[in-house]
Amino acid sequence: MTDFSTWDILRNLLLAARWTVVLSFVAFIGGGIVALLILFMRISRNRFARAFARYYVELFQGTPLLMQLFLAFFGIGLLGIDVPAWLAAGVALTLWTAAFLAEIWRGCVESIPRGQWEGAGSLALDYVQQMRLVILPQAMRVAVPPTAGFSVQVVKGTALTSIIGFVELTKAGTIVTNATFQPFTVYGLVALLYFAICFPLSKYSKYLERKMAAAYTHGR
Amino acid sequence: MTYVFDLGWLAQYYPVFLKGVAITIELTLVGGVIGIGFGIFCAWVRALGPTWMRPPVAVYVELIRNTPFMVQLFFIFFGLPALGFRMGELQAANLAMIINLGAYSCEIVRAGIEATPKGQFEAGAALALKPLQVFRLIVIRPALQRIWPALSSQLVIVMLGSAVVSQIAAEDVTFAANFIQSRTFRAFEAYFVSTAIYLALSICLRKGLDYLGFFLFPSARTESR
Amino acid sequence: MKRRSLFSLALALAAGLSFSLSAAPGARADGLETVMSSGTLRVAVPQDFPPFGSVGSDMAPQGYDIDMAKLIAEKLGVKVDIVPVTSANRIPYLQTNKVDLVISSLGKNPERDAVIDFSDPYAPFYNGVFAPADLEISAVEDLSGKTVGVTRGSIEDLELTKIAPEDATLKRYEDNNGTISAFLSGQVDAVATGNVVAAAIIEKNPPKRPEPKFLIKNSPCYVGMNENEPELMAKVNEIIAEAKSDGSLNAISEKWLGIPLPAEL
Structure with missing residues (x-):
């Protein structure tokens, strides 16, 4: 039997934390791309696209991420497609992230005053041009702080992938606990490592929010 | 091999799901009521409370908001016994949900309190009300009304997040799915059914909270409906 | 408007409950053929079940089951791909074809026998x-x-x-x-x-x-595999029998369990 020093515990947790970070990136970037698609469907003039986007968001926000992971992992496998844990984790987290980001961004687009649309329309810009030149650039500025804030939720969401067997920070924590019998130390360290990843993101998002609020009031 | 979607096991195992639903609802209700109550208290401390109490509450809020719920749950259930605090899985799950929701609702409610116009505090003071009375009688209700939608969403998120309490053997809906899966080897169907149950629960919860808001904040009725 | 959409969504889901999905992943070839042609044997092993499978301080899996997986792969002349699983999901791993074999201190019972096949026993338990x-x-x-x-x-x-x-x-x-x-x-x-x-x-x-x-x-441990894979089954049993007679299984038992392989196995 092997013996773990505290350094061994921390080293193994740090190594596993890499995968938490990688998975968070994948989910955040992939989710951002899918969210854009959903967003455009949600605000498009096509009724079916709008309905699809609404159901999509409703479904992914209305069911536990854990269930989405289980279904992605075991469900797709039953169709005869081999899904390794990391892929199932990546796909489920991407789709889940997309649902939330799409809603956040929709709020930002809708916060743009009607007059902006009307003004753009009166300049004879077509729908795509209105979006691209007038609405999106403004909406994007508003969207940055809540998007940065949501990245914290993504990082924490990756903890659930441990349940389908993806070895990231939380899973490493449970494995190491069983090799060391020191749950207090191990889970304490796991929590601190998550905090070290998430806290700067939270702070950054708050900072952006304040900066924007200040710019907004001065601008008037 | 042809895969046939089979729900035949439901006839035998549906009581497991019923029990799971009862536990999930119980956890959500207890966690929701106490958690939001605790959150309101923390929000009061952060916005208006005594200065010495603010840093510990701020640390609590940041710690909880920046770590995964599952890790908090494991820490309470597996870690705390090392310090002599031992509790059953349902108590641990309840406690974890209260602590988690408390931190989130603190921030939400605080935003509602801080949006209160200054004049309302001044008016309260002019009526010779003590600060706590001003908070209780004047500030809190409109503040809650302002942030009710955000608070409702957070409660739905916490309910869905409770799926992980099955990891400490609390017998909720997810536990039911895992239990049935390990008996029938119908993994996909078990998760499919439990996902549908969660969807129904979250729709009902949101609807219920809408109605609750309707009764709690009569003044909102004319505005939004 | 919003509320109605929620209900229709719930209804659509309820309707989905009664469908019968028959996705045929193609007639699956015997597992042995798949293993030999890919040159890799994918084995589900425990990582939380010492001494059958746990991790060392470098997080690498080690134990009785891991050695057994390596032994079978070696005899087949293929590479081994160790896939750590939990007790609860090892059979779904097999059913969803994520692994070829489950060597995860798996005991035999009628419920499991109905959905997967078992080799001869390879470890006492x-x-x-x-x-x-x-x-x-x-x-x-x-x-x-x-x-x-x-x-x-x-x-x-x-x-x-x-x-x-x-x-x-x-x-x-x-x-x-x-x-x-x-x-x-x-x-x-x-x-x-x-x-x-x-x-x-x-x-x-x-x-x-x-x-x-x-x-x-x-409840001795068996190697689990998908049903209707007679060639893979025959090969695995042959390797287990050989390992029992040439003493290599005994060596694994001595190493991890500290006891010689019981004669009745």
Whole structure:
């Protein structure tokens, strides 16, 4: 039997934390791309696209991420497609992230005053041009702080992938606990490592929010 | 091999799901009521409370908001016994949900309190009300009304997040799915059914909270409906 | 408007409950062919079940089952791909074709036999109930009023569910990590697990020592594989028989269990 020093515990947790970070990136970037698609469907003039986007968001926000992971992992496998844990984790987290980001961004687009649309329309810009030149650039500025804030939720969401067997920070924590019998130390360290990843993101998002609020009031 | 979607096991195992639903609802209700109550208290401390109490509450809020719920749950259930605090899985799950929701609702409610116009505090003071009375009688209700939608969403998120309490053997809906899966080897169907149950629960919860808001904040009725 | 969309969504889902999905992943070739042509044997092993499978301080899997997986791959002349799984999801891994074999201290029972096939046994395993020395338990009736931790879906879970007294509480954890942690942190009075698992825990001098109380079942471990793979089955059995006669299985047993391979296996 092997013996773990505290350094061994921390080293193994740090190594596993890499995968938490990688998975968070994948989910955040992939989710951002899918969210854009959903967003455009949600605000498009096509009724079916709008309905699809609404159901999509409703479904992914209305069911536990854990269930989405289980279904992605075991469900797709039953169709005869081999899904390794990391892929199932990546796909489920991407789709889940997309649902939330799409809603956040929709709020930002809708916060743009009607007059902006009307003004753009009166300049004879077509729908795509209105979006691209007038609405999106403004909406994007508003969207940055809540998007940065949501990245914290993504990082924490990756903890659930441990349940389908993806070895990231939380899973490493449970494995190491069983090799060391020191749950207090191990889970304490796991929590601190998550905090070290998430806290700067939270702070950054708050900072952006304040900066924007200040710019907004001065601008008037 | 042809895969046939089979729900035949439901006839035998549906009581497991019923029990799971009862536990999930119980956890959500207890966690929701106490958690939001605790959150309101923390929000009061952060916005208006005594200065010495603010840093510990701020640390609590940041710690909880920046770590995964599952890790908090494991820490309470597996870690705390090392310090002599031992509790059953349902108590641990309840406690974890209260602590988690408390931190989130603190921030939400605080935003509602801080949006209160200054004049309302001044008016309260002019009526010779003590600060706590001003908070209780004047500030809190409109503040809650302002942030009710955000608070409702957070409660739905916490309910869905409770799926992980099955990891400490609390017998909720997810536990039911895992239990049935390990008996029938119908993994996909078990998760499919439990996902549908969660969807129904979250729709009902949101609807219920809408109605609750309707009764709690009569003044909102004319505005939004 | 919004509310109505929620309801129609729920309705659509309810309608979905009655569909019968028949996705045919193509007639699957015998597992042996797949393994030989890909040159890799994918084996599900435990990572939370010492001495059958756990991790060293470098997080690499090690144990009886891992050595067994390596042995079979070596005899087949292919590379081995070690896939760590939990007790609860090892059979879904096989069913969803994520692995070719399950070598995960898997015991045989009718429920499992209905969905997968078993090779000849390759390791001894006795499961029982374990608890600290000061807890008086000598038979299953003594569990009355006690809480017992088991790993969900394990043989201990299935057997104990049948025989445990009404007022004994079974706590079912997702994996062995949960079960063992729950015992060591005092969340349950006793655990039902394998004799060798308990021995491995005691060896590490834990705060609570799981001493043997009574035997639930003699349940040796088998290699699990998907049904209707006669060639893979024949090959695996051939390798197990060979390993038993040439002493290599005995060596694995000596190394991890500290005892020679029992003759009755």
